[in-house]
Amino acid sequence: MKMWRFLAAAAVSYAPTLAVAANVDFVNQSAWEIHEVYFSPASxxxxxxxxxxxxxxxxxxxxxxxxxxxxTWDVMIVDEDGDKCVLEDVVISGSDRWVISDKDLLACQAAS
Incomplete structure (x- = not known):
């Protein structure tokens, strides 16, 4: 199984230190099915x-x-083949929209 890694370069505003609820829209615009999505605090x-x-x-x-x-979160995406793509240090601030594209997944593959 391949382990893809991609450092997310999210340009979002400063997130306050208080626990604030946010909504995240996760959109798959890649050619692959996404079978698993995991979150972990970056620490x-x-x-x-x-x-x-x-x-x-x-x-x-x-x-x-x-x-x-x-x-700040790490996000792991697992595609239909079981390939993993890890997005590190993703900042969630308010209402965020993440679009996963072929370019993102291929960047993970190139970085491995």
Missing amino acids: QANWGDDYLDTDVLEKGDSLTLSDVEAG
């Missing part, structure tokens, strides 16, 4: 639960996560 190594569970994000599908704590 921890534990991925926690798969947000998709048994669901699949096909191309054009989206997932809205509500009440996500604002802060």
